[in-house]
Amino acid sequence: MGNHNSNSLKHMKDKEIHELASHTYFTDEEVRKWHHHFFKDCPNGRLKKETFQAIYRHVFPQGDPTKFAGFVFNVFDKDLDGTIRFDEFLMALSITARGNVDEKLDWAFSLYDIDRDGHISRGEMVQIVSAIYEMIGPDPAVAGITAEAKANQIFDNMDFNKDGLLTIDEFRGGAKKDPWIVHALTMDPTSKPGYRT
Known part of the structure; x- marks a missing residue:
């Protein structure tokens, strides 16, 4: 720029x-x-x-x-x-x-790809989902399922080729089918009306 x-x-x-x-x-x-x-x-x-x-x-x-x-x-x-x-x-x-949804998913992929290697590992998924759990605090929507279990559930649903790594295409496809991921994409406080730095 x-x-x-x-x-x-x-x-x-x-x-x-x-x-x-x-x-x-x-x-x-x-x-x-x-x-x-x-x-x-x-x-x-x-x-x-x-x-x-x-x-x-x-x-x-x-x-x-x-x-x-x-x-x-x-x-x-x-x-x-x-x-x-x-x-x-x-x-x-x-x-x-x-x-749009694809742009947000590409951005979210870069969030989950903590080490920036072009893939999301199971460990990275656990780190992000755990951080989301910590951020939202007690939530009845996830009561009874740990962050690690939720992360594993999401990862397993997205890892279409079962190679232990998520590509951007797997992430996009899986995220569009998972309302929890779509909801998590809206948790950016900088996008709220009236937000200031």
Whole structure:
């Protein structure tokens, strides 16, 4: 997305705003509003993991979203520098808030693929599902089934070729058949109306 210098992004030109809008599902005006809020809360142009996790704790007070928020942070942080720039934030937010099902599933695949090797292992599935359980806290919908059992159930239903690894195609196909996964895709607090960094 061009120049990532936080000082230049602090005062974006119309051309830069339009470029971001053209790569997202946001209008120029929405980019301006998100930009204003982002820099109001992150004056140096960088959102730190601790701040991101605090946002999740505010939205999910009934549980402990720290681990899940950390995994989500790692997906937003495309350049792996330990912070989220405005353009990284906006691009990910665009997909999680307004992307189509396949875009959201591709994004979710990158969330579950913790080691970024292009596959989801059973262990990675267990880590993410456990983090979701911790985040949502007590939930009657999953009462009686442990996070590990739920993760194994999901994994077994998705691993069509039974090789112990999920490809993106297996993940997409299995997720579309599993309402729990589809529901989990909507648990992004940054996509809620009125959310600010």
